[in-house]
Amino acid sequence: MTKKELRKIAMEQRKMLSDADVAAYSRELLRQFSLIDLADVKTVHLFLPIEDKKEPDTFLFIDWLNVHHPDIKIIVPKADFDTALMTHHVYTGKDSLVKNLYNILEPAKEVIHTGDIDLVLVPLLAFDLKGYRVGYGKGFYDRFLEGVKTRKIGLSFFAPAECIDDVQESDIKLDMCIIPENIYTFK
Ligand SMILES: Nc1nc2c(c(=O)[nH]1)N(C=O)[C@@H](CNc1ccc(C(=O)N[C@@H](CCC(=O)O)C(=O)O)cc1)CN2
Numbered sequence: 001m002t003k004k005e006l007r008k009i010a011m012e013q014r015k016m017l018s019d020a021d022v023a024a025y026s027r028e029l030l031r032q033f034s035l036i037d038l039a040d041v042k043t044v045h046l047f048l049p050i051e052d053k054k055e056p057d058t059f060l061f062i063d064w065l066n067v068h069h070p071d072i073k074i075i076v077p078k079a080d081f082d083t084a085l086m087t088h089h090v091y092t093g094k095d096s097l098v099k100n101l102y103n104i105l106e107p108a109k110e111v112i113h114t115g116d117i118d119l120v121l122v123p124l125l126a127f128d129l130k131g132y133r134v135g136y137g138k139g140f141y142d143r144f145l146e147g148v149k150t151r152k153i154g155l156s157f158f159a160p161a162e163c164i165d166d167v168q169e170s171d172i173k174l175d176m177c178i179i180p181e182n183i184y185t186f187k
Protein backbone atom coordinates (compact mmCIF):
# COMPACT_ATOMS: atom_id res chain seq x y z
CA MET A 1 0.00 0.00 0.00
CA THR A 2 1.04 3.62 -0.41
CA LYS A 3 2.03 5.93 2.43
CA LYS A 4 -1.12 7.95 1.83
CA GLU A 5 -3.35 4.86 2.16
CA LEU A 6 -1.49 3.58 5.22
CA ARG A 7 -1.67 7.01 6.86
CA LYS A 8 -5.45 7.14 6.38
CA ILE A 9 -6.00 3.64 7.79
CA ALA A 10 -3.76 4.27 10.80
CA MET A 11 -5.50 7.56 11.61
CA GLU A 12 -8.86 5.79 11.53
CA GLN A 13 -7.58 2.91 13.68
CA ARG A 14 -6.25 5.40 16.20
CA LYS A 15 -9.52 7.34 16.32
CA MET A 16 -11.26 4.16 17.48
CA LEU A 17 -9.03 3.86 20.55
CA SER A 18 -10.36 4.97 23.91
CA ASP A 19 -8.10 6.73 26.41
CA ALA A 20 -8.06 3.45 28.36
CA ASP A 21 -6.89 1.57 25.22
CA VAL A 22 -4.10 4.09 24.68
CA ALA A 23 -3.02 3.74 28.31
CA ALA A 24 -3.11 -0.08 28.21
CA TYR A 25 -1.26 -0.33 24.87
CA SER A 26 1.32 2.17 26.05
CA ARG A 27 2.00 0.02 29.11
CA GLU A 28 2.45 -3.01 26.84
CA LEU A 29 4.87 -1.05 24.63
CA LEU A 30 6.86 -0.16 27.72
CA ARG A 31 6.84 -3.80 28.84
CA GLN A 32 8.37 -4.79 25.49
CA PHE A 33 10.84 -1.89 25.62
CA SER A 34 11.98 -2.99 29.10
CA LEU A 35 13.25 -6.25 27.50
CA ILE A 36 15.77 -4.36 25.35
CA ASP A 37 19.37 -4.21 26.59
CA LEU A 38 20.24 -0.59 27.42
CA ALA A 39 23.68 -1.31 28.87
CA ASP A 40 25.50 0.85 26.30
CA VAL A 41 22.87 3.57 26.18
CA LYS A 42 23.71 6.91 27.76
CA THR A 43 21.26 9.11 25.87
CA VAL A 44 17.68 8.39 24.75
CA HIS A 45 15.79 10.70 22.40
CA LEU A 46 12.02 10.46 22.51
CA PHE A 47 8.96 12.30 21.21
CA LEU A 48 6.38 13.69 23.61
CA PRO A 49 2.83 12.48 22.84
CA ILE A 50 0.56 14.86 20.93
CA GLU A 51 -2.72 15.23 22.78
CA ASP A 52 -5.68 14.29 20.56
CA LYS A 53 -3.57 12.18 18.19
CA LYS A 54 -3.63 9.10 20.46
CA GLU A 55 0.08 8.56 20.35
CA PRO A 56 1.90 6.19 22.69
CA ASP A 57 2.28 7.73 26.13
CA THR A 58 6.03 8.23 26.25
CA PHE A 59 5.76 9.85 29.70
CA LEU A 60 5.51 6.25 30.97
CA PHE A 61 8.88 5.60 29.31
CA ILE A 62 10.38 8.70 30.90
CA ASP A 63 9.18 7.64 34.36
CA TRP A 64 10.48 4.10 33.83
CA LEU A 65 13.87 5.31 32.58
CA ASN A 66 14.18 7.65 35.54
CA VAL A 67 13.63 4.76 37.94
CA HIS A 68 15.53 1.94 36.19
CA HIS A 69 18.22 3.90 34.34
CA PRO A 70 18.62 7.17 36.24
CA ASP A 71 21.92 7.91 34.49
CA ILE A 72 20.39 7.92 31.02
CA LYS A 73 19.98 11.44 29.68
CA ILE A 74 16.61 12.10 28.00
CA ILE A 75 16.45 14.33 24.94
CA VAL A 76 13.25 15.68 23.37
CA PRO A 77 12.76 17.47 20.05
CA LYS A 78 11.40 20.86 19.19
CA ALA A 79 9.98 21.07 15.66
CA ASP A 80 10.24 24.10 13.41
CA PHE A 81 7.32 23.82 10.97
CA ASP A 82 8.77 26.48 8.65
CA THR A 83 11.93 24.51 7.94
CA ALA A 84 10.73 20.96 8.86
CA LEU A 85 13.85 20.69 11.01
CA MET A 86 14.04 19.78 14.68
CA THR A 87 16.37 20.92 17.45
CA HIS A 88 17.06 18.62 20.40
CA HIS A 89 16.95 19.50 24.06
CA VAL A 90 17.71 17.91 27.40
CA TYR A 91 14.46 17.01 29.13
CA THR A 92 14.32 18.50 32.60
CA GLY A 93 10.75 17.66 33.63
CA LYS A 94 7.14 18.36 32.78
CA ASP A 95 7.28 21.84 34.25
CA SER A 96 9.69 22.96 31.54
CA LEU A 97 7.27 22.07 28.71
CA VAL A 98 4.97 24.33 26.72
CA LYS A 99 2.55 23.51 23.90
CA ASN A 100 3.30 24.81 20.42
CA LEU A 101 0.77 25.77 17.73
CA TYR A 102 0.35 22.11 16.76
CA ASN A 103 -0.44 21.03 20.32
CA ILE A 104 2.96 19.39 20.66
CA LEU A 105 4.64 19.69 24.04
CA GLU A 106 8.15 20.99 23.73
CA PRO A 107 10.85 22.38 26.02
CA ALA A 108 10.42 26.09 26.64
CA LYS A 109 14.11 26.73 27.23
CA GLU A 110 16.58 26.67 24.38
CA VAL A 111 19.28 24.45 25.88
CA ILE A 112 20.29 22.52 22.78
CA HIS A 113 21.83 19.05 23.02
CA THR A 114 24.57 18.64 20.44
CA GLY A 115 26.24 15.44 21.70
CA ASP A 116 25.66 11.82 20.72
CA ILE A 117 22.28 10.14 20.87
CA ASP A 118 22.44 6.38 21.43
CA LEU A 119 18.79 5.50 20.88
CA VAL A 120 15.82 7.28 19.30
CA LEU A 121 12.21 6.32 19.94
CA VAL A 122 10.54 7.20 16.65
CA PRO A 123 6.87 8.18 16.27
CA LEU A 124 4.99 6.68 13.34
CA LEU A 125 1.58 5.98 11.90
CA ALA A 126 2.54 2.76 10.12
CA PHE A 127 5.60 0.63 9.36
CA ASP A 128 6.36 -2.33 7.14
CA LEU A 129 8.17 -5.65 7.42
CA LYS A 130 11.40 -4.12 6.07
CA GLY A 131 11.46 -1.41 8.75
CA TYR A 132 10.30 1.55 6.68
CA ARG A 133 7.86 3.92 8.33
CA VAL A 134 5.12 6.40 7.56
CA GLY A 135 4.67 9.51 9.69
CA TYR A 136 2.44 12.55 9.39
CA GLY A 137 4.13 13.34 6.10
CA LYS A 138 6.39 16.29 6.80
CA GLY A 139 9.66 14.36 6.80
CA PHE A 140 10.84 15.64 10.21
CA TYR A 141 12.30 12.34 11.33
CA ASP A 142 13.86 11.50 7.95
CA ARG A 143 15.72 14.81 8.01
CA PHE A 144 16.74 14.35 11.64
CA LEU A 145 17.93 10.75 11.29
CA GLU A 146 19.80 11.27 8.04
CA GLY A 147 23.45 10.83 8.90
CA VAL A 148 22.90 10.38 12.67
CA LYS A 149 24.52 7.23 14.00
CA THR A 150 21.99 5.89 16.48
CA ARG A 151 19.66 2.99 17.20
CA LYS A 152 16.17 3.79 15.85
CA ILE A 153 13.21 2.11 17.49
CA GLY A 154 9.66 2.79 16.30
CA LEU A 155 6.64 2.64 18.60
CA SER A 156 3.37 1.44 17.08
CA PHE A 157 0.05 0.33 18.54
CA PHE A 158 -0.64 -1.69 15.38
CA ALA A 159 0.97 -4.58 13.50
CA PRO A 160 3.10 -3.87 10.41
CA ALA A 161 1.90 -3.48 6.86
CA GLU A 162 3.35 -5.98 4.41
CA CYS A 163 5.12 -3.34 2.31
CA ILE A 164 5.18 0.44 1.83
CA ASP A 165 5.08 0.74 -1.97
CA ASP A 166 6.32 4.29 -2.38
CA VAL A 167 9.47 4.26 -0.27
CA GLN A 168 11.83 7.10 -1.24
CA GLU A 169 15.59 7.46 -1.20
CA SER A 170 15.33 9.81 1.81
CA ASP A 171 13.28 7.40 3.94
CA ILE A 172 15.20 6.16 6.95
CA LYS A 173 14.79 2.57 8.06
CA LEU A 174 14.15 1.59 11.66
CA ASP A 175 16.39 -0.92 13.44
CA MET A 176 13.47 -2.19 15.48
CA CYS A 177 9.79 -1.53 15.96
CA ILE A 178 7.83 -2.27 19.10
CA ILE A 179 4.13 -3.12 19.08
CA PRO A 180 2.18 -4.09 22.21
CA GLU A 181 2.58 -7.82 21.50
CA ASN A 182 6.01 -8.03 19.94
CA ILE A 183 9.36 -6.54 18.96
CA TYR A 184 10.34 -6.55 15.27
CA THR A 185 14.04 -6.43 14.42
CA PHE A 186 15.10 -5.38 10.93
CA LYS A 187 18.39 -6.18 9.25
N1 LIG B 1 4.79 13.43 19.27
C1 LIG B 1 5.27 13.69 18.08
N2 LIG B 1 6.10 14.71 17.92
C2 LIG B 1 6.57 14.98 16.67
C3 LIG B 1 6.21 14.21 15.57
C4 LIG B 1 5.34 13.11 15.79
O1 LIG B 1 4.98 12.35 14.88
N3 LIG B 1 4.90 12.90 17.06
N4 LIG B 1 6.71 14.53 14.33
C5 LIG B 1 7.05 13.59 13.38
O2 LIG B 1 7.50 13.88 12.31
C6 LIG B 1 7.04 15.92 14.11
C7 LIG B 1 5.76 16.74 14.01
N5 LIG B 1 4.98 16.39 12.92
C8 LIG B 1 3.66 16.78 12.79
C9 LIG B 1 3.12 16.91 11.54
C10 LIG B 1 1.80 17.36 11.40
C11 LIG B 1 1.05 17.65 12.51
C12 LIG B 1 -0.36 18.14 12.39
O3 LIG B 1 -0.98 18.51 13.35
N6 LIG B 1 -0.90 18.15 11.21
C13 LIG B 1 -2.22 18.65 10.98
C14 LIG B 1 -2.33 19.08 9.56
C15 LIG B 1 -1.62 20.39 9.40
C16 LIG B 1 -1.09 20.70 8.04
O4 LIG B 1 -1.03 19.83 7.17
O5 LIG B 1 -0.70 21.85 7.85
C17 LIG B 1 -3.26 17.63 11.37
O6 LIG B 1 -2.93 16.43 11.34
O7 LIG B 1 -4.36 18.03 11.75
C18 LIG B 1 1.59 17.51 13.75
C19 LIG B 1 2.89 17.07 13.90
C20 LIG B 1 7.92 16.37 15.22
N7 LIG B 1 7.36 16.05 16.52
Ligand SMILES: Nc1ncnc2c1ncn2[C@@H]1O[C@H](COP(=O)(O)OP(=O)(O)OP(=O)(O)O)[C@@H](O)[C@H]1O
Binds near residue numbers: 003135138139142
Ligand atom coordinates in the same frame (compact mmCIF):
# COMPACT_ATOMS: atom_id res chain seq x y z
N1 LIG C 1 16.34 14.18 4.27
C1 LIG C 1 15.43 14.84 3.57
N2 LIG C 1 15.77 15.96 2.89
C2 LIG C 1 14.88 16.64 2.17
N3 LIG C 1 13.58 16.29 2.07
C3 LIG C 1 13.18 15.19 2.71
C4 LIG C 1 14.09 14.43 3.50
N4 LIG C 1 13.40 13.40 4.05
C5 LIG C 1 12.13 13.54 3.62
N5 LIG C 1 11.99 14.60 2.82
C6 LIG C 1 10.73 15.04 2.18
O1 LIG C 1 9.75 15.27 3.16
C7 LIG C 1 8.45 14.91 2.67
C8 LIG C 1 7.72 14.02 3.62
O2 LIG C 1 8.37 12.75 3.69
P1 LIG C 1 7.57 11.46 4.16
O3 LIG C 1 6.27 11.35 3.44
O4 LIG C 1 8.51 10.32 4.12
O5 LIG C 1 7.25 11.89 5.69
P2 LIG C 1 6.96 11.00 6.93
O6 LIG C 1 8.15 10.15 7.20
O7 LIG C 1 5.66 10.35 6.75
O8 LIG C 1 6.82 12.14 8.06
P3 LIG C 1 7.57 12.44 9.45
O9 LIG C 1 9.03 12.06 9.31
O10 LIG C 1 7.37 13.92 9.63
O11 LIG C 1 6.91 11.66 10.49
C9 LIG C 1 8.68 14.26 1.32
O12 LIG C 1 8.35 15.19 0.32
C10 LIG C 1 10.17 13.94 1.31
O13 LIG C 1 10.69 14.00 0.00
